[in-house]
Amino acid sequence: MNIKGFGFPVRWVAIWTVTFGITLSSSFPARAADHIVKIVSDYENLRMVFEPKYLKIEPGDQVVWVNEANEEHNVMTFPDGFPEGASAFQSPIMTKAGERFSHRFEVAGTYEYHCLPHLPMGMHGLIVVGQPSEHDEFHKPTTAEIEAYRKLMLEWFDEDDTEMLEREDRAAAPDS
Numbered sequence: 282m283n284i285k286g287f288g289f290p291v292r293w294v295a296i297w298t299v300t301f302g303i304t305l306s307s308s309f310p311a312r313a314a315d316h317i318v319k320i321v322s323d324y325e326n327l328r329m330v331f332e333p334k335y336l337k338i339e340p341g342d343q344v345v346w347v348n349e350a351n352e353e354h355n356v357m358t359f360p361d362g363f364p365e366g367a368s369a370f371q372s373p374i375m376t377k378a379g380e381r382f383s384h385r386f387e388v389a390g391t392y393e394y395h396c397l398p399h400l401p402m403g404m405h406g407l408i409v410v411g412q413p414s415e416h417d418e419f420h421k422p423t424t425a426e427i428e429a430y431r432k433l434m435l436e437w438f439d440e441d442d443t444e445m446l447e448r449e450d451r452a453a454a455p456d457s
């Protein structure tokens with residue numbers, strides 16, 4: 282019997298089994314799903330929005346944010362905007378259409394997130410993983426976390442002041 286011909290398929294199945302096995306065990310529960318949130322720059326209506334703004338998912342699911350335009354956006358939690366036992370998350374500033382950021386949610390509860398460049402425009406989103414948090418189940422930020430957060434805000438708005446004011450002027454200017 283010539284088993285030479287089986288060499289490749291057998292090896293391939295072995296690799297497939299190992300890869301698939303790892304995928305299953307690392308994404309418990311096995312039904313874990315990906316959810317897309319579009320980062321929309323709606324210039325026509327002068328809105329910057331996450332779509333959908335509210336998302337209900339299950340523990341273990343992953344959310345992928347996709348920047349839809351060549352516009353500066355990010356995704357970040359405030360220090361007290363996520364459940365006890367979960368971690369804060371923050372994307373880099375995205376600038377190009379097609380850029381994406383993903384986060385897997387393991388801890389159940391309510392997560393509020395925001396776009397730093399568009400805080401003044403109320404660019405926020407909400408994700409509930411499993412059951413919403415009770416009031417006292419939210420993370421209590423440490424002094425260090427609050428300091429780091431303030432620093433981030435100041436850095437962004439200081440360096441971006443001029444550009445932001447110009448944007449507001451543009452937004453306020455009547456155009457027909």
Ligand SMILES: [Cu+2]
Pocket residue numbers: 329353354355396397398399404
């Ligand atoms: Cu934004």
